[in-house]
Amino acid sequence: MAGKGQTKEAAQAMDGGVVLHPQKKMRKKRRPYFYVKKVLFYTVLLALSLICVIPLYWMLRSSFMKNTDIYSMRPFIFWPKEMLWSNYTDALKSADFGRYAVNTMVIVIGCLAGTLLTSSMAAYAFSRVKWKGRSFCFAMILTTMMLPGSVTLIPQFMIWRNLNLVDTYRPLILPSFFGGGAFNIFLLRQFFLGIPRDLDDAARIDGAGPFQIYTRIMLPLSRSAMVVVALFTFLNCWNDFFGPIIYLNTKENFTLAVGLLQFRGDYSTKWNLLMAASTIVVAPCIVIYLFGQKQLIEGISLTGLKA
Amino acid sequence: MKKKKTIKMSTWNNIVGWGFALPAVLGFLIFNLVPMVLSGYYSLCDYNIIKTPEFVGFKNFIALFTGQEKTFWLSAKATVLYAIMAVPANLIFAFMIALLLNCDMKMRAFFRSLFYLPCILPAVASSFVWILLMNPDFGLFNTILEWLHLPKSQFFWGKDSVLPSIVFMGIWGTGSTQVIFLAGLQDIPSVYYEALEIDGGNAWHKFWNVTLPMISSTLFFNLVMGIINALQVFGQAYIITEGGPNNASLFYVYNLWRQAFKYMDMGMASAMAWVLFLVVLVLTAFVFKTSNKWVYYEGGEE
Numbered sequence: 083m084a085g086k087g088q089t090k091e092a093a094q095a096m097d098g099g100v101v102l103h104p105q106k107k108m109r110k111k112r113r114p115y116f117y118v119k120k121v122l123f124y125t126v127l128l129a130l131s132l133i134c135v136i137p138l139y140w141m142l143r144s145s146f147m148k149n150t151d152i153y154s155m156r157p158f159i160f161w162p163k164e165m166l167w168s169n170y171t172d173a174l175k176s177a178d179f180g181r182y183a184v185n186t187m188v189i190v191i192g193c194l195a196g197t198l199l200t201s202s203m204a205a206y207a208f209s210r211v212k213w214k215g216r217s218f219c220f221a222m223i224l225t226t227m228m229l230p231g232s233v234t235l236i237p238q239f240m241i242w243r244n245l246n247l248v249d250t251y252r253p254l255i256l257p258s259f260f261g262g263g264a265f266n267i268f269l270l271r272q273f274f275l276g277i278p279r280d281l282d283d284a285a286r287i288d289g290a291g292p293f294q295i296y297t298r299i300m301l302p303l304s305r306s307a308m309v310v311v312a313l314f315t316f317l318n319c320w321n322d323f324f325g326p327i328i329y330l331n332t333k334e335n336f337t338l339a340v341g342l343l344q345f346r347g348d349y350s351t352k353w354n355l356l357m358a359a360s361t362i363v364v365a366p367c368i369v370i371y372l373f374g375q376k377q378l379i380e381g382i383s384l385t386g387l388k389a
Numbered sequence: 390m391k392k393k394k395t396i397k398m399s400t401w402n403n404i405v406g407w408g409f410a411l412p413a414v415l416g417f418l419i420f421n422l423v424p425m426v427l428s429g430y431y432s433l434c435d436y437n438i439i440k441t442p443e444f445v446g447f448k449n450f451i452a453l454f455t456g457q458e459k460t461f462w463l464s465a466k467a468t469v470l471y472a473i474m475a476v477p478a479n480l481i482f483a484f485m486i487a488l489l490l491n492c493d494m495k496m497r498a499f500f501r502s503l504f505y506l507p508c509i510l511p512a513v514a515s516s517f518v519w520i521l522l523m524n525p526d527f528g529l530f531n532t533i534l535e536w537l538h539l540p541k542s543q544f545f546w547g548k549d550s551v552l553p554s555i556v557f558m559g560i561w562g563t564g565s566t567q568v569i570f571l572a573g574l575q576d577i578p579s580v581y582y583e584a585l586e587i588d589g590g591n592a593w594h595k596f597w598n599v600t601l602p603m604i605s606s607t608l609f610f611n612l613v614m615g616i617i618n619a620l621q622v623f624g625q626a627y628i629i630t631e632g633g634p635n636n637a638s639l640f641y642v643y644n645l646w647r648q649a650f651k652y653m654d655m656g657m658a659s660a661m662a663w664v665l666f667l668v669v670l671v672l673t674a675f676v677f678k679t680s681n682k683w684v685y686y687e688g689g690e691e
Contacts, residue, residue: 127489131503137561138506140529141518153527204413212399213406219414226421230621230669232642232662236431236655237424243438260416267413292405321511324623328650342513343628353521360514371509375502378509382565383572 141364145169145357152353166354173358176349181334182341185251189337190319192255197262197315198308204261205270206296210282220271227264239328253329254322258315266311269385273307274300310381313374317367338363428659436656449660458657463636464644467552471640472619474556479615480608483563487570488600501571505564516628519558520545545629548637555625555638566611573607574600602685609684613676617669641665 146162242253323339434442453461523544544554581599623642632639649658
């Protein structure tokens with residue numbers, strides 16, 4: 083059903099592409115006006131892009147400067163006078179970022195494994211198998227997207243505390259082995275619905291059971307959607323500070339995000355080091371984004387939701 | 390053998406379905422439903438972290454609403470003020486960007502990715518950059534204001550300017566909303582615009598009579614999510630302002646977090662959580678209820 087809907091949409095999009103040409107031809111008649119509009123349009127667009135990029139530029143710029151240069155108002159410095167790469171080594175030395183990075187990776191890998199496995203399983207059940215209670219369970223899981231996290235926060239914390247697991251990574255990793263979040267289930271389900279059922283039927287005739295259909299057909303065919311889920315999960319884990327500040331107490335267990343928070347407390351006046359440390363934490367996100375931006379944005383467009 | 394299988398097909402399907410969905414369903418029970426019920430119970434208890442919960446009825450709620458717990462109304466006020474500013478600001482800005490990106494243009498994918506970029510950055514790092522940018526003494530923003538001969542601002546450090554500053558910073562991170570708007574805009578069939586063009590409609594007519602009605606369901610969705618998210622603002626208060634200055638940014642969830650994890654009053658914090666939950670529920674229901682007056686769904690009326 084939804085598969086048909088998608089192809090219809092694709093056809094519509096293609097129609098749109100074809101229709102654009104006559105429009106262009108029509109506009110050719112009023113050329114000067116057209117160019118004025120174009121220039122205005124790109125000016126606004128570039129101005130907005132600039133606003134969007136300035137904070138990032140500012141972080142980089144400050145990370146290479148002497149601290150005294152950051153504090154100077156007049157003359158104001160837009161470009162570092164000299165590139166002080168030593169800020170980065172100083173920042174790395176003044177906090178245990180190596181350890182924080184390892185900790186973060188442990189959590190990220192755990193969450194990735196849990197989310198990819200269990201959210202795709204749930205999506206398979208919700209899209210391909212007809213079972214009693216399916217729509218009820220699906221609706222229940224979807225409502226959790228609207229549920230304020232603070233309602234469940236305190237009992238969750240008390241449960242982990244009573245299990246004596248606070249200050250370990252289990253409260254941060256284990257939940258992702260239980261469905262991996264409503265958004266991911268929804269995203270994968272939408273994608274699975276678009277995979278033609280004929281493939282399952284053919285496999286079933288060849289003697290494949292539901293498990294084989296899941297591993298041999300659904301998973302390989304939905305690689306692109308799984309990439310989206312993986313990207314979102316990576317970014318969420320990497321950036322999360324709320325979970326770690328609640329569940330991690332000792333410095334040795336901190337993640338990068340919390341380590342960075344701590345860094346501010348200890349070095350609040352050394353803006354150059356702070357910005358260098360921020361850049362170090364931000365860099366992997368940007369690298370991941372450079373590779374996955376198209377998939378990420380299509381993931382949001384596909385579901386009409388945000389993670 | 391084969392016959393048996395066909396008879397038991399529905400049972401078999403039930404086993405497979407529940408089997409595959411089991412982790413997710415368990416997750417819903419363990420991490421959502423049970424905690425929700427528990428927090429409802431805690432909210433009726435005197436419960437600091439060390440003692441066992443002791444049932445006291447509505448004492449916590451009474452303390453909240455009568456102002457015995459002084460910070461409650463302060464934080465409610467700060468959060469509502471923030472939401473009133475942030476929700477429209479975010480929606481309008483995101484919609485404007487989406488409209489721009491929906492124009493016939495080169496490198497749309499590039500700009501779309503660029504505007505989405507701030508969303509993927511760690512909140513801690515981007516907050517630090519904004520603290521630096523908005524520093525009253527040596528930040529970039531005050532320098533620019535000075536050049537333009539405009540009055541300088543205290544930004545995060547002034548009790549009147551802190552909320553607008555946080556809203557401004559939030560606009561920077563509305564990439565997801567922009568993407569959702571853009572997807573909605575691109576779903577509008579171009580025939581509607583062509584029909585209007587033939588009838589001699591101008592850009593304003595197109596916007597008012599086609600774009601706005603056709604995007605209204607997306608707008609509605611973004612509005613609901615925007616309200617829900619704005620009421621739960623936490624990070625900026627935790628990272629940047631710590632509720633200050635003079636409690637102007639003492640956001641509700643930040644106050645709740647403080648109640649629970651600083652003062653260890655789990656009962657009071659649970660009561661606050663349930664108040665928030667009910668408010669979100671009522672607001673969402675209200676917006677849904679009024680939505681049929683202004684939201685247009687393609688596929689006609691029921």
